[in-house]
Amino acid sequence: MLTTLSNKSGIDSTYLSIILKITGIAILTEFAVSICNDSGETAIANKIDLGGKVIIISISIPIIVALLELIIEILP
Amino acid sequence: MHLKIVIIIFAILLLLPSNIMANDSALVSSQLDALNLSSFIKEGENYTKESFSEIDINKLLNSAVSGNINNKNLYKTILILLGKEVNLGISTLGKILIIIVIHSVLKNISENIGNNEVSQIAYYVEFILIVTLAMSNFTTIIESIRESITNLISYINILVPILLSLIVTTRKCSKCKYYTAYYFICNNIYR
Numbered sequence: 001m002l003t004t005l006s007n008k009s010g011i012d013s014t015y016l017s018i019i020l021k022i023t024g025i026a027i028l029t030e031f032a033v034s035i036c037n038d039s040g041e042t043a044i045a046n047k048i049d050l051g052g053k054v055i056i057i058s059i060s061i062p063i064i065v066a067l068l069e070l071i072i073e074i075l076p
Numbered sequence: 077m078h079l080k081i082v083i084i085i086f087a088i089l090l091l092l093p094s095n096i097m098a099n100d101s102a103l104v105s106s107q108l109d110a111l112n113l114s115s116f117i118k119e120g121e122n123y124t125k126e127s128f129s130e131i132d133i134n135k136l137l138n139s140a141v142s143g144n145i146n147n148k149n150l151y152k153t154i155l156i157l158l159g160k161e162v163n164l165g166i167s168t169l170g171k172i173l174i175i176i177v178i179h180s181v182l183k184n185i186s187e188n189i190g191n192n193e194v195s196q197i198a199y200y201v202e203f204i205l206i207v208t209l210a211m212s213n214f215t216t217i218i219e220s221i222r223e224s225i226t227n228l229i230s231y232i233n234i235l236v237p238i239l240l241s242l243i244v245t246t247r248k249c250s251k252c253k254y255y256t257a258y259y260f261i262c263n264n265i266y267r
Contacts, residue, residue: 011175015205019178023185026198033192052194060201067208073215 018063022056029055119234168213175209 003013029052036045117134139146179202187195 008174011171011209015209016178019202019205022198022201026194027185029194030192033194049192049194053197056194056197056201060204063201063205063208067204067211070208070211070215074211074218 015063015066018059021059025052025055025059028052117238164217168217171213172210175206179203179206 003016007013029048032048033045033052036042036048114134117137136150183199183202
């Protein structure tokens with residue numbers, strides 16, 4: 001549904017796939033962190049949290065680059 | 077007292093506009109050739125080709141000189157251009173609305189994850205994407221505005237010599253409405 005919407009509106013579908021991936025990773029990380037916290041393994045929970053953050057930021061690099069390129073394009 | 081009244085009446089008579097149209101086409105063309113306006117018009121057509129492709133400026137000027145100007149074609153073209161701009165604006169609005177719908181769906185999913193930092197980062201990334209997509213639409217608008225301003229300035233720079241030559245030929249330099257032309261010239265010299 002989202003892909004159809006993005007195609008109709010002329011939005012790049014790669015951005016949409018990145019967003020879906022990020023949301024999925026966030027859900028999984030959160031799930032793993034809550035399980036570790038429940039079992040008393042806070043150190044592992046913190047590591048999973050950090051790993052999730054790193055993965056999300058590395059995946060979102062194309063979006064950040066696109067934003068920066070747009071800002072540079074607008075600047076005279 | 078009488079002298080003052082006479083001077084005032086004379087001044088009013090001087091300032092009154094007098095529209096005299098030329099009927100002899102051969103005379104008009106010879107006058108235009110003498111002023112060498114055709115080269116300016118040809119240069120000006122480079123800027124009007126894109127927007128006013130149907131309008132021939134040479135014909136328009138000739139008809140304006142003889143007083144038989146037909147503005148209908150000009151108005152029609154302006155209306156078409158306005159319609160195109162409105163259409164572009166509506167499409168931009170539609171794109172932004174679709175982005176908002178996608179964002180609301182994703183925000184709903186992100187909110188259900190929890191209030192941890194991971195979900196916050198995911199939300200910020202979504203927000204950056206929305207800003208990027210909205211800005212890409214505005215970038216095209218800004219670029220088109222910049223281009224049209226450049227074309228407008230170039231066109232005015234071409235028009236100034238024509239206006240000057242017409243002022244000199246008709247010898248109506250004292251009329252108030254021509255002072256705008258002087259301002260243009262002063263600005264150009266200053267720049």
